[in-house]
Amino acid sequence: xxxxxxxxKEEAIADINSSNSLxxxxxxxxxxxxxxxxxxxxxxxxxxxxxxxxxxxxxLANEIRNEIEKELSSAGNxxxxxxxxxxxxxxxxxxxxxxxxxxxxxxxxxxxxIEELENLFISMGxxxxxxxxxxxxxxxxxxxxxxxxxxxxxxxxxxxxTEDILLRTHTSPVQIRAMKERKPPLRIVSAGxxxxxxDVDDTHSPMFHQLEGLVVDENVTMAxxxxxxxxxxxxxxGKDMKTRFRPHHFPFTExxxxxxxxxxxxxxxxxxxxxxxxxxMELLGCGMVHPKVLENCGIDPEKYSGFAFGxxxxxxTMVKYGINDIxxxxxxxxxxxxxx
Ligand code: DAH
Numbered sequence: 001x002x003x004x005x006x007x008x009k010e011e012a013i014a015d016i017n018s019s020n021s022l023x024x025x026x027x028x029x030x031x032x033x034x035x036x037x038x039x040x041x042x043x044x045x046x047x048x049x050x051x052x053x054x055x056x057x058x059x060l061a062n063e064i065r066n067e068i069e070k071e072l073s074s075a076g077n078x079x080x081x082x083x084x085x086x087x088x089x090x091x092x093x094x095x096x097x098x099x100x101x102x103x104x105x106x107x108x109x110x111x112x113x114i115e116e117l118e119n120l121f122i123s124m125g126x127x128x129x130x131x132x133x134x135x136x137x138x139x140x141x142x143x144x145x146x147x148x149x150x151x152x153x154x155x156x157x158x159x160x161x162t163e164d165i166l167l168r169t170h171t172s173p174v175q176i177r178a179m180k181e182r183k184p185p186l187r188i189v190s191a192g193x194x195x196x197x198x199d200v201d202d203t204h205s206p207m208f209h210q211l212e213g214l215v216v217d218e219n220v221t222m223a224x225x226x227x228x229x230x231x232x233x234x235x236x237x238g239k240d241m242k243t244r245f246r247p248h249h250f251p252f253t254e255x256x257x258x259x260x261x262x263x264x265x266x267x268x269x270x271x272x273x274x275x276x277x278x279x280x281m282e283l284l285g286c287g288m289v290h291p292k293v294l295e296n297c298g299i300d301p302e303k304y305s306g307f308a309f310g311x312x313x314x315x316x317t318m319v320k321y322g323i324n325d326i327x328x329x330x331x332x333x334x335x336x337x338x339x340x
Contacts, residue, residue, distance in 0.1 A: 001042065001049070001057055008038050009064045016068075016075045025079065029072055039065060109340045110209060110329055113317040114191045117211050120235050121189040124228065126213065129188045131174035133195070137164050139173035143296040144252040159195050159206075167195035171212035172252060175289075175308055178214060179297035184304050185217040191313060202325040209313035214289070216299065216306035222255070222288060225307035229286065233261050236316075240267055244279060253287025253308060264319050280319075284311035 012032045019025040032039050043061055046054055107115075118128050137160075141153055151157065152169060159167040174190040191211040198204045215224065230243050241262045250256040261283045263274035270276040286309035291301035314326055321340060323329065328336050 001045070001053075002060065004042055005039075005057070005060055005064055008032060008042065009067060012039075012068045013071055016071045019075060020079075022076065022079055022083075025072060025076055032068055033065065033072075039068070105337075106340075108329075108337065109317050109321050109323075110313060112340070113313055113320060114209070114211065117236070117313070117316075118189060118191065120232060121213065124231065126187045126189045126215075129174060129178055129190045131168070131171065131177055131190055131192065133168055133193050134161065135166060135168040135173045137166055139176045140166055140168050140170070143176040143293065144172055145290050145292045145296070146251040150251060157197050159197060169196050170194050170310060171210040172308070172310060174212050175214045175252075175293075176297060179216065179294070179299055184299060184306075185215075186306070187215050187217075189213045200327065202327065203315075205314070205326050205330060207330070208326070211311050211313055213309045214306060215308075216289065216294070216304055218304060220288075220305045220307055222307070225286060225288065225309070228307075229259055229284070229309060233259075233283070237261060237264070238267075242268060243283075248285065248287075250285055250287055252290050252293050253285075254290045256285065256287035258282050259284050259286060259309075283316075284309050286310070 012028065015028045015031065016025065019028055029037075031037055034040065039061065046058060046061075049057055122128065137153075141150070146153065158169050161167070171190055171192055171194060174188075174192075178186055178188050178190075189211060191209065193207055194210045195207055198206050200206070213228075215228070226243075226245060233241050233243050244260040245257040246260065248256045248258040260279040260281050262268035263271060263278055263280045265271050265273040266278065268278040270278045274280060286307065289306035289308050294301040294304060294306065314329060317323065317329065318326065
């Protein structure tokens with residue numbers, strides 16, 4: 001019996017050592033220590049032993065049982081520890097791995113143009129101000145000396161929200177805000193969205209962008225205006241680009257002019273794009289701020305004078321990047337935008 005017990009112990013320990021899962025280990029426990037386990041069965045045969053042998057074998061059997069239990073429990077702990085490590089390996093988060101990273105976009109060509117224009121004017125001593133897209137009729141028309149019967153005020157040209165509130169039809173109301181809020185000398189530019197009731201085609205959109213400029217100080221003259229525009233055009237489009245001032249009418253300036261620049265295609269030589277004239281039409285509108293406008297803003301026209309200009313940013317962007325359809329600027333199609 002001694003031999004049998006020793007063999008059971010050796011076999012049990014070998015089984016324990018070769019168990020590679022908690023399930024198998026439990027199987028080993030049942031095989032040796034369970035109700036019908038090998039050790040249990042041996043113990044049941046104790047009755048057959050002599051009185052002298054019984055306690056000796058009994059003690060040995062207990063020792064073996066304890067030993068097997070000890071081995072089982074330490075093998076169990078080892079396996080649990082190993083499982084924990086494996087799980088942690090699997091759950092490990094590598095924070096240096098980049099997976100499904102959000103793609104970084106870049107500036108829209110319109111924003112790039114606006115920033116370029118703003119930087120140019122900043123370098124000429126202007127500061128950048130902002131104005132709201134929802135404006136009062138007062139700032140958008142009345143204070144700008146635009147008469148009640150002016151065609152631009154018509155319901156079919158302007159998006160009215162109420163009788164007194166509208167979506168600004170140009171950036172010129174920012175002039176009014178600037179002059180009411182600050183005292184001269186003033187040198188500001190302001191870019192942003194503007195709105196007119198236009199049907200969409202490749203050069204028109206009911207939402208478009210303008211940049212407005214305003215200078216008010218003592219002794220500001222038309223010569224200052226012409227020089228400023230000339231420098232701006234040369235900086236933006238190239239040194240060989242010329243400007244041409246054509247008389248025009250705007251209610252808020254007197255005198256007023258529209259400015260053409262050398263044709264972007266032929267730089268002035270004359271080509272089919274400019275119908276042989278050498279000029280690209282209507283880059284911007286400008287003029288000397290009307291005395292009534294100054295007065296409307298509480299500025300003395302006897303003491304101060306000023307010039308102002310406004311230009312369409314969408315058209316400039318289209319010329320700069322060779323875009324032939326204004327709709328492309330607002331469709332937000334990545335295949336288009338990624339080119340810039
Ligand atoms: N507001 C005019 C427009 O939208 C553009 C303009 C013309 C702005 C003359 C000015 C200006 O500041 O002096 O057509």
